[in-house]
Amino acid sequence: MSTATLERTEAASAMSYEEIQAFLFAEARALDDRDWDTWLTFYHKDCPFWMPAWDDYDTLTEDPANEISLMYYPNKQGIEDRVFRIKTDRSSATSLPEPRTNHYLSGIEVLARTGSEIKLRFNWQTLSYRYGETDQHWGTSFYTVDITGPKPLITDKKVVLKNDHIHHVIDVYHT
Numbered sequence: 001m002s003t004a005t006l007e008r009t010e011a012a013s014a015m016s017y018e019e020i021q022a023f024l025f026a027e028a029r030a031l032d033d034r035d036w037d038t039w040l041t042f043y044h045k046d047c048p049f050w051m052p053a054w055d056d057y058d059t060l061t062e063d064p065a066n067e068i069s070l071m072y073y074p075n076k077q078g079i080e081d082r083v084f085r086i087k088t089d090r091s092s093a094t095s096l097p098e099p100r101t102n103h104y105l106s107g108i109e110v111l112a113r114t115g116s117e118i119k120l121r122f123n124w125q126t127l128s129y130r131y132g133e134t135d136q137h138w139g140t141s142f143y144t145v146d147i148t149g150p151k152p153l154i155t156d157k158k159v160v161l162k163n164d165h166i167h168h169v170i171d172v173y174h175t
Helices: 003-014 017-032 036-040 076-088
Strands: 049-052 069-073 100-114 117-130 133-146 153-161
Touching (some): 017 117, 036 076
Antiparallel strands (some): 117 133
């Protein structure tokens, strides 16, 4: 095994479960606090953000380029554009006023540790309050996290919304 391979393997195994948990909680807190600039620092520049849709046969779509998705940004630039629109009210999908959210994470699993990456799966529930009404969204997220740099970065994010009967536009702060 080469020195570089050994270092990547040691890096992935060096991040403890508690550190992984803290990383996920910090990302959720940035969303709840509407701290968009901090939230963006969790993402690698090439990170796709994908929320597939459920098709007519109750199966998730598999190809964001050719099938319907509830949300799809091929890289961080798309996520940054969405945040810009949220912050500047330049989108018809922007909820004004922005809803207050509270994210709950559970069932955090480390699916794999390979090289410099950690693959994660966790369940989430988000409560959001706007105009005197509370909505809830829940699902499962799958992250790939690169831990080679000074801060872990999400390099792949797939969000499966389990309650796909929604009453309004779903946005990044609901996930």
